[in-house]
Amino acid sequence: MSDQFKQEAAERAAEDVTEGMRLGIGTGSTAEFFVQALAKRVAGGLNIVGVPTSERTRDLATELGIKLTTLDEMPQLDLTVDGADEFDPELALIKGGGGALLREKIVAAASERMIVIADGSKEVDALGRFPLPIEVVPFGLEATRRAIVTVLSDLGLPDVLVLRGGASQPFVTDGGHFILDAHLEKISDVKALATRLVAIPGVVEHGLFIDLATKAYVAGTDGVKTVLPI
Numbered sequence: 001m002s003d004q005f006k007q008e009a010a011e012r013a014a015e016d017v018t019e020g021m022r023l024g025i026g027t028g029s030t031a032e033f034f035v036q037a038l039a040k041r042v043a044g045g046l047n048i049v050g051v052p053t054s055e056r057t058r059d060l061a062t063e064l065g066i067k068l069t070t071l072d073e074m075p076q077l078d079l080t081v082d083g084a085d086e087f088d089p090e091l092a093l094i095k096g097g098g099g100a101l102l103r104e105k106i107v108a109a110a111s112e113r114m115i116v117i118a119d120g121s122k123e124v125d126a127l128g129r130f131p132l133p134i135e136v137v138p139f140g141l142e143a144t145r146r147a148i149v150t151v152l153s154d155l156g157l158p159d160v161l162v163l164r165g166g167a168s169q170p171f172v173t174d175g176g177h178f179i180l181d182a183h184l185e186k187i188s189d190v191k192a193l194a195t196r197l198v199a200i201p202g203v204v205e206h207g208l209f210i211d212l213a214t215k216a217y218v219a220g221t222d223g224v225k226t227v228l229p230i
Ligand SMILES: O=C(CO)[C@H](O)[C@H](O)COP(=O)(O)O
Pocket: 026, 027, 028, 029, 030, 031, 082, 083, 084, 085, 094, 095, 096, 097, 098, 099, 100, 101, 104
């Protein structure tokens, strides 16, 4: 069922793509439905250029005949369409479940608008049930981990950090970094946490996307609803 909802949200977002758009293309299972829907429109004659947010998305989009470029060639984008692991009423997001948060955030920040596509299970009152991905440099991992723990303790949050993939075979991002997943349950002050995390030298980026999403298409049993930030 969730796959069907993801597909419905993705297909709705594909309808918003117009001729000549410079488009950021997200990563994950919902974004893959979007790539498929977009490819159908491209096959029907729509002319757009995309910037993929991961190697995985690049491979799929290339295979399906979508014209791609890089953010260096095309540094300003009209629209990014991407999935999310959670979104709150302000359309603050947790992203990075698929490990692509760094490129996803760079691409979203370079876009005039960002549409989130999701099934209804991603909608929450407060972020944090989904573990927050924190992308870190492998060098000095333990020192960075301790610095993150200090921040979490200062903010009254649980300090449970899990190295994605485990110590013997850590997950490596497209940028060559590791991910620490922070199990926070409920983040009361999203902005304070974001500010403190980026100030840690070994932290490359975190999965909190604040003031980036401009609209969400959320699919459920009642169809696809449009959510705007409150
Ligand atoms: O942030 C992401 C990848 O880094 C994805 O957008 C997020 O994990 C949602 O994935 P899915 O659409 O598979 O549920």
